[in-house]
Amino acid sequence: MRVILEVIQGPSAGEQFVFERREAFVVGRKKNERVQFPVPGDPYLSRYHMLIEISPPHCYLRDIGSTNGTYVNGKKIPRASLKRLKDGDRIRGGRTVMRLRIETGPIETGPIETGRLEPAEPTSQREVVGAVEQMSKHEPVEPLAGAHSAEPVDPDWDTKAFENRPTASGPPSLRCGHCGGPPTDADLGDLCDTRMIGYVCPECRDKLRTPDQPVPNYEKLGTLHRGPFGPVYKARRISTGKLVALKVLSSNLSSNPRAAKLFLREMTLACRLKHPNIVPIVEMGQAGRDLWIASEFVEGVDGRQLAHRLGGTLPLGDAVEILCQALEALDYAHQEHLVHRDVKPSNVLVSGGPGAYLARLSDFGLIRNMDEAGVSGITRRGEVRGTVPFMPPEQVLDCRFVKPAGDVYGAGATLYWLLTGRFVREFDVLDGRGEKKDAYLVILEDPIVPIRRRDPSIPDPIAKVIEIALEKEPEDRYETAAEMARALRNAVRSS
Numbered sequence: 001m002r003v004i005l006e007v008i009q010g011p012s013a014g015e016q017f018v019f020e021r022r023e024a025f026v027v028g029r030k031k032n033e034r035v036q037f038p039v040p041g042d043p044y045l046s047r048y049h050m051l052i053e054i055s056p057p058h059c060y061l062r063d064i065g066s067t068n069g070t071y072v073n074g075k076k077i078p079r080a081s082l083k084r085l086k087d088g089d090r091i092r093g094g095r096t097v098m099r100l101r102i103e104t105g106p107i108e109t110g111p112i113e114t115g116r117l118e119p120a121e122p123t124s125q126r127e128v129v130g131a132v133e134q135m136s137k138h139e140p141v142e143p144l145a146g147a148h149s150a151e152p153v154d155p156d157w158d159t160k161a162f163e164n165r166p167t168a169s170g171p172p173s174l175r176c177g178h179c180g181g182p183p184t185d186a187d188l189g190d191l192c193d194t195r196m197i198g199y200v201c202p203e204c205r206d207k208l209r210t211p212d213q214p215v216p217n218y219e220k221l222g223t224l225h226r227g228p229f230g231p232v233y234k235a236r237r238i239s240t241g242k243l244v245a246l247k248v249l250s251s252n253l254s255s256n257p258r259a260a261k262l263f264l265r266e267m268t269l270a271c272r273l274k275h276p277n278i279v280p281i282v283e284m285g286q287a288g289r290d291l292w293i294a295s296e297f298v299e300g301v302d303g304r305q306l307a308h309r310l311g312g313t314l315p316l317g318d319a320v321e322i323l324c325q326a327l328e329a330l331d332y333a334h335q336e337h338l339v340h341r342d343v344k345p346s347n348v349l350v351s352g353g354p355g356a357y358l359a360r361l362s363d364f365g366l367i368r369n370m371d372e373a374g375v376s377g378i379t380r381r382g383e384v385r386g387t388v389p390f391m392p393p394e395q396v397l398d399c400r401f402v403k404p405a406g407d408v409y410g411a412g413a414t415l416y417w418l419l420t421g422r423f424v425r426e427f428d429v430l431d432g433r434g435e436k437k438d439a440y441l442v443i444l445e446d447p448i449v450p451i452r453r454r455d456p457s458i459p460d461p462i463a464k465v466i467e468i469a470l471e472k473e474p475e476d477r478y479e480t481a482a483e484m485a486r487a488l489r490n491a492v493r494s495s
Helices: 125-131 157-163 203-207 256-269 303-309 314-334 366-372 395-398 404-420 439-445 461-471 482-495
Strands: 002-009 016-019 023-028 050-055 056-062 082-085 090-093 096-103 197-199 219-225 230-237 243-249 282-285 290-296 347-350 358-362
Touching: 023 395, 090 314, 203 290, 219 243, 230 290, 243 303, 256 282, 303 347, 303 404, 314 358, 314 404, 314 482, 395 404, 395 439, 404 461, 461 482
Parallel strands: 197 282
Antiparallel strands: 002 016, 002 096, 023 050, 050 056, 056 082, 090 096, 219 230, 230 243, 243 290, 282 290, 347 358
């Protein structure tokens, strides 16, 4: 199955783009190497006009506060709303019109291939992009929106690096942990590394599963919280007696065996991370329609909860030490070619007490792998809570582009919040029409609020480190997480 976007009218007419795996990107007039569909020749298109997410066989669209609106089949969609597209839909923005085609077919069962956004045939796209001079900042008010594709960066930097590493050979195939039989309900049998995967066949699952105990071999002791993808339980692993945090991902991936296989394969990369400041994954698997992940249980709270317990913010020394430990975890993961992509206070788990906190990062790879499997997505995570305020601009422009510098940005935004209890930008702002500005457009266009404006007592050296980490362009931030940690510790000593 695949999704095809055909540009049938406008500056890029005749272009055709084929998607066989997940992509999310911004369409707009802005001439930016990370805007995969720049249309600089269309003056009625906003600089950042719409966000399109391709998640075969589905496609979603979100207008991110365009001046002239986005239209689907001639009907204007509400700003900042999510529109699910169907085969044959026509999308208009400015003078550009695109037609969507969704081609379905049998689910592939062979090896999962990495994909890139490329035109279906050689085109003159470089000539189109290069021939148009920088447009005026003024946006004439009239029609609607369009699309074009610039040369993409390699989105699979982390996955490819891991796949090229030699690993110890695991069992030859996945087996039911109860009866020993092969998989019968999902295309999981040819996963190359099954050492961290727990699987129970449908017959055994029916015998073992109860409403109170959704995952065989795990005894649910209570609900910790409900995460963005489903409930998180405090549980006991029956075979070892150890406590775990059991995430049940209510994703219905059993209807898409290829997606389930892709998710489990990609999560094995995160399972290999071994660092004192990373919460280790104990096991993962599939139970009925749900996927699940069991991680080591951490006695303590997350950074958000800790700040709330202390009145909304953390003391400077404790906040910096917690963040530096998280940066050490990120630096290790980056050297292992894995990017977190969702660094925020609630993903920093903290135990111990003042002056002796131990911080550990959780959920490595979860956001990326849920997105890659088509379960979640940038357009569907959408409101100003959780992930969005800590998201670097490049993650909005192209969610698969994010590299280690994106995690450095998330770390800076996390420290900013721990010290001030506020986000790095004002999200409750109005646009030129007096309407609430789209959160993604705020990230792309609005400057950060200097941290000393939030709290003048924060030492200037600390403020400078945070603001370097929050630079809009990735190349202007600290080159590594370790470099940022050193800068923070030096700033504390000089303050």
